[in-house]
Amino acid sequence: MKQRIFSGIQPSGDLHLGNYLGAIKQWVGLQDEYESIFCVVDLHAITVSQDPAVLRRKTLEIAKTYIASGIDPAKASLFVQSHVPEHAELCWLLNTIARNGDLTKMTQFKDKSGFDIEAEGSESVSAQSFKERFNSVGVGLFDYPILMAADILLYDTQVVPVGDDQLQHVELARTLARRFNERFGETFRVPQSRVMEEGARIMGLDDPTRKMSKSAESQYNAIALSDDAETVRRKIKKAVTDSGSEIVYQDDKPALKNLINISTLLSGMPIHDIESKYQGKGYGDFKSDLAETIIAFLTPFQERIASLSDEETLRILREGAERVRPIATAKLNEAKGKMGFLI
Ligand code: TYM
Numbered sequence: 001m002k003q004r005i006f007s008g009i010q011p012s013g014d015l016h017l018g019n020y021l022g023a024i025k026q027w028v029g030l031q032d033e034y035e036s037i038f039c040v041v042d043l044h045a046i047t048v049s050q051d052p053a054v055l056r057r058k059t060l061e062i063a064k065t066y067i068a069s070g071i072d073p074a075k076a077s078l079f080v081q082s083h084v085p086e087h088a089e090l091c092w093l094l095n096t097i098a099r100n101g102d103l104t105k106m107t108q109f110k111d112k113s114g115f116d117i118e119a120e121g122s123e124s125v126s127a128q129s130f131k132e133r134f135n136s137v138g139v140g141l142f143d144y145p146i147l148m149a150a151d152i153l154l155y156d157t158q159v160v161p162v163g164d165d166q167l168q169h170v171e172l173a174r175t176l177a178r179r180f181n182e183r184f185g186e187t188f189r190v191p192q193s194r195v196m197e198e199g200a201r202i203m204g205l206d207d208p209t210r211k212m213s214k215s216a217e218s219q220y221n222a223i224a225l226s227d228d229a230e231t232v233r234r235k236i237k238k239a240v241t242d243s244g245s246e247i248v249y250q251d252d253k254p255a256l257k258n259l260i261n262i263s264t265l266l267s268g269m270p271i272h273d274i275e276s277k278y279q280g281k282g283y284g285d286f287k288s289d290l291a292e293t294i295i296a297f298l299t300p301f302q303e304r305i306a307s308l309s310d311e312e313t314l315r316i317l318r319e320g321a322e323r324v325r326p327i328a329t330a331k332l333n334e335a336k337g338k339m340g341f342l343i
Contacts, residue, residue, distance in 0.1 A: 013214025022163030079320035247278035
């Protein structure tokens with residue numbers, strides 16, 4: 001029996017190299033070894049303001065990205081979260097065992113809402129501004145990690161391959177599984193997370209102290225998977241570097257380390273070989289080769305995306321939902337039965 005993996009991406013913002021290297025690339029490598037379920041988490045995407053036409057387009061775009069990256073719908077189940085309503089229903093059940101304190105510490109919530117309950121009472125936040133912010137934050141954004149826990153727990157997931165910004169959320173899924181099992185009897189499997197060593201946290205090109213992000217303000221933060229060759233060259237040229245000129249992979253050179261991580265993951269060339277190749281050369285040579293490495297990856301990838309029709313993609317997604325739904329229904333009914341619902 002193969003172990004089961006589950007992961008997902010939100011159809012919001014532009015997918016970037018961080019999403020590919022931190023998540024999708026590892027999924028491709030795992031699909032032979034694991035029973036794989038990959039979801040386009042559209043219910044998560046509406047926790048921030050969204051345009052219906054954009055949501056529709058992005059949902060298909062993410063699915064096409066999965067397929068163009070090498071995820072094979074014959075091996076892995078690909079589906080849209082809202083096509084399996086059990087996700088939202090289990091989220092509600094889990095809401096009743098989760099505590100506010102589980103959620104207020106979530107880094108992603110703090111980042112997206114700009115609201116940090118732990119800062120209450122600190123000199124920098126007046127009571128008035130705290131209350132105003134609290135009142136304006138969306139309930140869905142706060143509850144987001146519970147829906148993610150539902151995604152994972154519905155399928156008895158063993159392994160959740162993600163970038164390291166999602167570890168805290170997977171940890172919550174583990175906590176909720178244990179809490180539910182203690183209260184109502186053994187129901188949910190406690191999942192493990194899995195991150196890639198070098199791709200787990202691809203940093204912003206404009207600021208190596210912050211992760212590359214879909215919602216970054218500067219266009220120079222991320223290489224989008226849809227960027228054309230000229231844009232890639234411009235962004236890599238502008239990418240910040242550290243002091244010095246040697247191409248070395250060191251913790252005290254975080255900007256360079258990040259660029260070398262991108263290079264090794266896309267080219268397959270070991271880090272040590274990259275360092276040797278550029279011995280005696282400077283950042284200029286390394287950066288212009290890196291831009292070409294990225295372009296050599298993106299160009300055929302974008303061609304594959306363009307060759308996938310909306311109809312064919314939707315067919316694959318519907319088929320995927322049909323395949324996984326019985327698993328979700330059975331698990332949801334098991335949980336409801338344990339909680340005392342009439343089934
Ligand atoms: P999302 O859509 O923000 O990101 C999708 C995946 O990309 C990874 N990632 C990164 N990896 C490395 N470096 C980066 N700079 C970087 N930025 C993003 C994320 O870690 C993630 O793996 N809540 C999730 C989606 C989700 C989910 C799930 C994931 C919903 N339900 C169930 C796993 C299992 C999210 O917002 O990912």
